Amino acid sequence: MTLFFALVASAFAATVPVQGTDIAGAWDVLYWFLIYVSAFFVFGILAAMIYFAVRYRRQEGKRPKFIEGNTAVEIVWTVIPTILVMIMFVWGWVVYKKMIHAPLNALEIRVIGKQWLWQFVYPDGKQSINDLYVPLNRPVKLIMSSEDVLHGFFIPNFRVKHDVVPGMYTDVWFEAKIPGIHQIFCTEYCGASHSGMLARLLVLKDDQWKEFLGGKKIDIAALSSDPTFPGFRANMLGEGMPAVSQGDASAPVSLVSQGKTVAQSKGCIACHSADGSKMTGPTWKGLAGSTRKFADGSEGKADDAYLRESIENSAAKIVAGYPAGQMPVYKGLFTEVELAQVIEYIKSLK
Amino acid sequence: MGHGVALAHGDNYINHSKGLKSWLNTLDHKRIGIMYLIAILSFFLVGGIFAMLIRLNLFSPGSTLVSPSKYNQLFTYHGAIMVFMVIIPMIPAAIGNMVLPMMLGAKDVAFPRWNLASFYVYLSGAAIACASLFLNGVDTGWTFYTPYSIRTSTSAVWVLLGAFVMGFSSILTGLNFVVSIHKLRAPGMGWGKMPLFLWALYGTSVIQILATPVLAITLLLAALERIVGIGIFDPALGGDPVLFQHFFWFYSHPAVYIMILPAMGVISEVVPVFSRKPIFGYTAIAMATFGIALVSFVVWGHHMFVSGQSEFANFLFSLITMFVAIPTGVKVFSWLGTMYKGSLHFHAPMLYAIGFIFVFTIGGMTGMFLATLATDVHLTDTYFVVAHFHYVMVGGSLLGFLAGLHYWFPKFSGKMYAETPAMIAAILINVGFNVTFFPQFILGVLGMPRRYADYLPQFTTLNRVSTVGSWIIAAGFLLVLFYLIHALLRGKKASDNPWKALTLEWQSPSPPPHENFLVEPVVTDGPYDYRGAKAGPI
Ligand SMILES: [Cu+2]
Ligand SMILES: [Cu+2]
Numbered sequence: 111m112t113l114f115f116a117l118v119a120s121a122f123a124a125t126v127p128v129q130g131t132d133i134a135g136a137w138d139v140l141y142w143f144l145i146y147v148s149a150f151f152v153f154g155i156l157a158a159m160i161y162f163a164v165r166y167r168r169q170e171g172k173r174p175k176f177i178e179g180n181t182a183v184e185i186v187w188t189v190i191p192t193i194l195v196m197i198m199f200v201w202g203w204v205v206y207k208k209m210i211h212a213p214l215n216a217l218e219i220r221v222i223g224k225q226w227l228w229q230f231v232y233p234d235g236k237q238s239i240n241d242l243y244v245p246l247n248r249p250v251k252l253i254m255s256s257e258d259v260l261h262g263f264f265i266p267n268f269r270v271k272h273d274v275v276p277g278m279y280t281d282v283w284f285e286a287k288i289p290g291i292h293q294i295f296c297t298e299y300c301g302a303s304h305s306g307m308l309a310r311l312l313v314l315k316d317d318q319w320k321e322f323l324g325g326k327k328i329d330i331a332a333l334s335s336d337p338t339f340p341g342f343r344a345n346m347l348g349e350g351m352p353a354v355s356q357g358d359a360s361a362p363v364s365l366v367s368q369g370k371t372v373a374q375s376k377g378c379i380a381c382h383s384a385d386g387s388k389m390t391g392p393t394w395k396g397l398a399g400s401t402r403k404f405a406d407g408s409e410g411k412a413d414d415a416y417l418r419e420s421i422e423n424s425a426a427k428i429v430a431g432y433p434a435g436q437m438p439v440y441k442g443l444f445t446e447v448e449l450a451q452v453i454e455y456i457k458s459l460k
Numbered sequence: 461m462g463h464g465v466a467l468a469h470g471d472n473y474i475n476h477s478k479g480l481k482s483w484l485n486t487l488d489h490k491r492i493g494i495m496y497l498i499a500i501l502s503f504f505l506v507g508g509i510f511a512m513l514i515r516l517n518l519f520s521p522g523s524t525l526v527s528p529s530k531y532n533q534l535f536t537y538h539g540a541i542m543v544f545m546v547i548i549p550m551i552p553a554a555i556g557n558m559v560l561p562m563m564l565g566a567k568d569v570a571f572p573r574w575n576l577a578s579f580y581v582y583l584s585g586a587a588i589a590c591a592s593l594f595l596n597g598v599d600t601g602w603t604f605y606t607p608y609s610i611r612t613s614t615s616a617v618w619v620l621l622g623a624f625v626m627g628f629s630s631i632l633t634g635l636n637f638v639v640s641i642h643k644l645r646a647p648g649m650g651w652g653k654m655p656l657f658l659w660a661l662y663g664t665s666v667i668q669i670l671a672t673p674v675l676a677i678t679l680l681l682a683a684l685e686r687i688v689g690i691g692i693f694d695p696a697l698g699g700d701p702v703l704f705q706h707f708f709w710f711y712s713h714p715a716v717y718i719m720i721l722p723a724m725g726v727i728s729e730v731v732p733v734f735s736r737k738p739i740f741g742y743t744a745i746a747m748a749t750f751g752i753a754l755v756s757f758v759v760w761g762h763h764m765f766v767s768g769q770s771e772f773a774n775f776l777f778s779l780i781t782m783f784v785a786i787p788t789g790v791k792v793f794s795w796l797g798t799m800y801k802g803s804l805h806f807h808a809p810m811l812y813a814i815g816f817i818f819v820f821t822i823g824g825m826t827g828m829f830l831a832t833l834a835t836d837v838h839l840t841d842t843y844f845v846v847a848h849f850h851y852v853m854v855g856g857s858l859l860g861f862l863a864g865l866h867y868w869f870p871k872f873s874g875k876m877y878a879e880t881p882a883m884i885a886a887i888l889i890n891v892g893f894n895v896t897f898f899p900q901f902i903l904g905v906l907g908m909p910r911r912y913a914d915y916l917p918q919f920t921t922l923n924r925v926s927t928v929g930s931w932i933i934a935a936g937f938l939l940v941l942f943y944l945i946h947a948l949l950r951g952k953k954a955s956d957n958p959w960k961a962l963t964l965e966w967q968s969p970s971p972p973p974h975e976n977f978l979v980e981p982v983v984t985d986g987p988y989d990y991r992g993a994k995a996g997p998i
Contacts, residue, residue, distance in 0.1 A: 125902050125905055125906065126905055127905075127906055127907055137834055137835070140834055141829070141835055144829050144835060147825075147828075148822075148825035148826070148828070148829075151825055152821050152822055152825060155792065155796065155817065155821050156818055158796050159799070159814055159817065162796070162799045162802075162804065163804060163806070163814075166735075166799065166800070166801060166802050166804050167803075167804050167806070168803045168804060168805050173803065173995060174736045174737040174801060174802045174803040174990065174995050175737070175801040175802075176737065176738065176990065176991055176995070177737065177738065177797075177800070177801065178738045178739075178988075179740055179742070179743075179744070179797075180741075180797070183797070184741055184744055184790070184793075184794075187790065188786060188790060191785055191786050191789045192786055195782040195785050195786070195828065195831075198782065198828055198831070198832045199779055199782045199831075199832065202778060202831075202833040202834045202835060202836075203775060203778065203833055203834075204834075205834035206833035206834040206837065209834060210771065258607075259607050259608040259611065260607070260608065260701060262766070264841070264842075264907070264909065266838070266906065266907025269837065269838040270837065270838075271838060271840065271841070272766045272768075272837075273767050273768055275695075275701060275767075275768050276607065276695045276701065277695030277696075277700075277701075278702075278768055280768050295907065295909045297840075297841035297842065297909040297910075298605070298841060299532075299601050299605065299608070299910075301599070301608060301612065302528050302532065302599075304528075304532070304911060304912065304913070305528065305909075305911075305912035305914045305915065306528070306914065423698075
């Protein structure tokens, strides 16, 4: 008997992915609550219909009862669902808030989606393709953008997902609790090889993470013997899939200094200083995260989205005290990686 | 009355005039309804074949049957055909056209010429959309999300314009129905005595009139963006791709109710007739219909919780969406209340209605998982969503349509179909449906994304079960096709009111005469006044 229940329980458990983060745990509790409420109504309604079908089936000489309604009953079946859906809403909102707000100390990694691969750019300037390396037990925030059309970034084991939109930064965050390999999917239809746009999330223990930072190649085969995600595949064959090397773990220069080089080569430093002095344009020192005042009197926070907009199309918001039309329009002249580099550089100038 | 009683069972709308031309030029709502029905069923066949191919390709991982780009075209055509050419017009334009004027006790709809025009507009739109099949095809998905739809090398413009044109047909039908319901009700039929199917069509028409223009503009803008690059949705041209999603769902969420409200209307007719009992909570159901129609306009953002939409918008859209559950629940409970202490007859329409209530409840409950913010994040864009909307659209709209088709078939064909195969088909379709789509919920929770031509090996078993289910559904539909055609050719003659129903259409001969009624009907009792002898068995 206990064996039977254990079997049933494990069969049910097998219908949800592994709980790779604490938030996945919170998500699962909410999910099972919804399952129980649904099961109650679905089976209740089914049972009622079967009972009625037998009990009130057409019988010789038996007359149906003339009933046109019942106010009390109707109030009950309006009020109870109202209460239930409000519980669902509030609970869903509470868990959702946790899912979307990354802790401030999170490690920031940039994600670029393009038809049909995932590119990852680390703070130290390393890049990898279709393999995302992250440390265990540390919050990680992914700042994502797309080089072409919409994509969607999804890690089922962590219950996180967000669309990756061209011309815009979106983010997801997580704190991995299970080392090893986890699956990443593209969930927003993006053309011929949408179903081939897969990647691996490699969660590294402390020593492995240090090795990765030190530029050593990680033995993925050793990671994949980890039983947490059976049947994993990095890349399915699809049409037009570029042949990519898995992971380029050796990049000598940090993202910030790469950004400095880009700022020089694109001529930004002709108008922007890094040390606080005023030139044709405002200085970049202390810019990131500050509150900006604009010529039209409005205000805004200088987050990634603002920096991106200012670079691509500075006319969208003119900083108070500076003339409009000075800064050239750079839209289309930056790759996503270059944008990430310059933005990281600006953010480093505190 | 011009027609004498002698004509009563001789002259009817089918033999009233002869020849193909008399059909193509007809202004008779019943004939227009039949033409819609034939067109819609033909498209349903095409969309269904695409569905079978999709399931076949997914029987095993790897591109086993077609290449990924062909697969993408398959699901795009399947979705676009089923949504725009089948489910949206299925109940209102086909069944509604035949039934609405008769239920009102009228000779025709308010504007018969518009009615015919709307049919040809629909056909032209469908033709434009299908023309793309012979060019480069389309691979955008039926949602046409930008910027992919603007950049794809396939013939997206044709389908965009086709759907744009079909929208006008939908608007025309909606206007026609609203005016008909206001102006043509039989003497004695106050608003409170109007059958619930008409309430449902009224609510649907309002949505069609108000929401469809937004879709039209959106599709036109997307087409213009493709043709001349005006730069509204493509970020490379300075546009905003998320804006397209707002516009698109502003129509397409209400469109979900264009698809489901009429089906609910059918169920509200069928359940009382086969329970021999008044509908439980008439006023509540009529009000719920309008509650749903109203709320449906302000919940579109629930399709966009992970699109980049703001946190505050997500908060509001999740909250408002929750309220859709309440009127929906009221309807389901009221149908159960109608069966309670009734005298239940299990003819084919009732079997479909019971299937509808069960399957639709699952569709509705799983909708709550997607309305709840946190759960949606994981489930959206996975097979969970695919399963959810098939439970609502196939399990709901299509089962409702089948209930209606079997319910009104004797009236408009004058023939009776065989009961046994009808019951077997109803069971096959219901079982096959659940076998096909239930595993997809689990696939979605496990993380399998939608619109995947290929999948990871651990998803194989559930995909196979789903594919086998699709064969069971197909068998059910073939059986329906077979016995309905058989009934048309060889069926027993149907009596005027085989179900002993009380709504007006059953007071006319089967099939009805050209002008619907031999004697102009007058309403004295309500449509569900099953008292005394009227409550007797069928
Ligand atoms: Cu994709
Ligand atoms: Cu919706």
